[in-house]
Amino acid sequence: MHSNGDAERSSIGTLPVRAALLITANLLTACTLQPDYQRAELDVPGAWVNGASASSDAPNIVTMAGQDWWSRLHDPSIDRLVEAGLSDNPTLAEAAARVDRARALATGANAGRLPGITLEGSATRAREAADPSSGPSVQKSASFGARANWEVDLWGRVREGTTAARRRLDARIAEANGARMSLIGDIVDNAIALRACVLTRKVLQSDLTSREVELGIARKRLSFGAIAPVEVAAVQSNFLTARTQRIAQQEMCARLTNALAALSGLEASTIRAEFGSEPVAMANLNLLEPVDYDRIPIPPETQLALPATILLANPDVLAAENEAAARWAEVAVARAERLPRLDLVGVLTGQWIRSFGVGTTFISNSLGATLSGPLLDGGAGAANVRVAQAGYREAVAQLQLIARTTVRDLEDALAARQSADLRVQTAQESLEQARFALRANSARFEAGAIAQFELGETRRQLNRAQQDAITAQTDRAQSWVALVRRVGPAPSRQFTSTPENENSFND
Template identity: 40%
Template sequence: MRIRFTNRPRTWCRPAALLCSALAGGCATQPMHVPGPFPAPLALSEPASPSPSGMAGEAPIASGDWWTALNDAAIDVLVPAALADNPTLSQAIARVDEAGAVLSSRAAQRMPLLQMDLGAARLRELDHETTPATSAATLGLALRWEIDLFGRVRNSVNEASHRLDARHADATAARLALTARVAHTVMALRGCRFAEAVLADDIASREVTLDLSEHHLAAGAMAAVDVHRARAGLAAARTAKAVRGQQCATYTNALVALTGRDAASVAALMAGPVESRTAAAQALPLYAQWIMPRAPSYQLRLPATMLARHPAVLAAEAELAAASSEIAVARAERLPRVDLGAALSGQWLRAPSESATGWSIGPALSVPLFDGGRGAANVAGSQARYRLATAALRGAVRDAALNVENALASSRSAHARLVTTRDAAEAAQATFDATEAMWRAGASSLFVLEDSRRQLASANNDAIAAVQDSSQAWVALVLACGGSPIIPESASQ
């Protein structure tokens, strides 16, 4: 056979070149996701007024341990306990581990798959009993590697990576929410215990008033209706104290559930400051500033910087990037897939002794021809999820900005009420002292005394609430800002 050479052009090379060009051009099934600027407010409508209790020369507070700026012994003990043993935080961490495992599984698709098959058999023909049995053994190695022409594997890995980033942001948000809830509950319990102590002092004062009223009634110097009024006021105060005690128990139980510590240890942490009251605290509401942790002075970063670091915004941005990669994966599933495979097999027979080996190597092309519209539906679904993620990101930015605005408004309100409620409590205390002295001297009625006492109780509750709200507003601001956007004033100077 003679082989003839010709100078005619090889026409089959042109389609092959066009096919290669088409494959190379089709590698980019989806543009790479680039984080775009989100609509962040240029300035806050509520100016950030530093806390009046902040002290100059404070050291910068690490965003991870923001609660240490409060210098509260109970918070410093209970927050680490909650971080060490909390079911909600454990679930968030487990989701991070799950996302990491998915990423590792997706990344493994980039590597070749090597598989070994072993087999052994004992064979004998039933029609030939004299024929000796035959033993057979097989050994095979198979290699399979997908050539990622259209980026299906690459975008699948990117999607899993973005999901992992989102789960990390979710875990950060869960950690921040847990620490803020512990600090908020500790402050609520401190305020509740202090209000309970105020009610105890009020009950003691009412008991003295009732005793004096009964003596005046026995001497004929007071009407029976005044004694009944004093008894009713004492009973109402005792009822209020019982209700307040139930509220305090609720806060204690919440801390037990959050931290995993027993109620006795939580109560021991809370009892110290309340039980250490001294005679120097003439006005009880003023003493509330001593037992409530003081918020440090702060300065907020720019709104865009603040929102860009917010865990909820970071999670939404990562989900958007993952949705973009998901579109690329869905599109790549509709395109041809090229797998490179290799196999090596051997078989050994024992009686008679024979052996056979073989190998193969070559690419395999898989082209989807008809799927009933499933591929197009998957692409449409991924595009819808991308639009959903886009809307979720916009919503996360708006919610974060709204929470910051509300937290700043609460902080300003609490700061203003610190002064007004203190003035009201001082005036109410002076009025009550004067009215009580007049009543003891017989120059005033019990009705006027009880009215003055009610005004004092209301002023005391308002003053305690203002101090508590001032500290809790700072915690709410930390939570709204995502933790890190708050800078101590000394750090910015």
């Protein structure tokens, strides 16, 4: 306990110390242990090797990725699947939780830049029997006050720690954007594949029915002795091969249906009804019904920006870039941990004491500074700096690898798009010729000019042409999806997490 006079003298005596500390803090707060972060050099080509030519009025794929890009396919079933997948998906919920956690950590790191104030209070009641003639005495005391602590950020340790936390928050947001883009891309990609699978299954069913008719004719000819048993065996082998392909195709359609159910959260029965992927009985197959190729979405014509522009929007590259920046800030934190640390402590306390019927009140305050730092640590501090530096180099290497992988994937998608565009044209021409041949041979068969075997072979040529056309159109649509999903969402469509931990940061 101090008297009022002692407290006043103590306060006056701390004024020179306080002024010295403030001057020192102002001089040293701006000290930095390393230069500001600079983005690492990335091996990015100046232009696309497989860049497809597009009209000048075609929309840029970066702009398109910032919108509901999947609606450009004009497929209502895909729109419904994407809407269902975005409304409730465990992957997106996990990404949101990671963003919220990173935001909370960034908020906690930023709190270290401000003074911390804690309240302290206590109360006691003591009873003593000092004199039996006068009875026991009661003594009461209470105290209440506030304690302020603030670390003077001499070397930028707190500042760099806040920077690292903020950069990791940006990385988690980029990863969440990537997860959203990946989910949409998986839904659209599998939906296109299911459309193609249903059409291919129809073609295989047509081929199987044709071979079944051919097998029946071969067995009748065998019964008349017109052909040898080995010829029937060859026809039956072709029929069984066609049946095996049809069974495998039905399994593929079922797998795609299950994948869409897992991605969107819809029931598999709903998806089968939406895409017409229910198994079709052989007796219900109409061989003269044309395959509806319009059910495979036709992607719009788009322009692809320069590689450097694309990388600025790619969520994987953004996440790796922010992680490298966070690791760079942690190098400064590790260096600052080896230097002295200055903490300011201020205490304001009020005490109330009552004993033998007399009450006394004391108000005291103090302001002090603590300077601490490592003297001998056996090399642990230097080792921590080397660990942080190695972590930064690792992050830079990962950034460069992700940038190269992204460019390679985009080049592959461009090459696939070019190949698919050419194959769509040639497959369409082949399909038209196969249809013409089938119509001509059907008329010749009805006139008795050719046998059933020749007509069956013409129909199988049409089936192969149809499968080639389906494959080419599917590849064209899926290569466009690959381009959009590798570009990533524009800032206007970026992921936002729950606002519970929102906090603004001041540099």
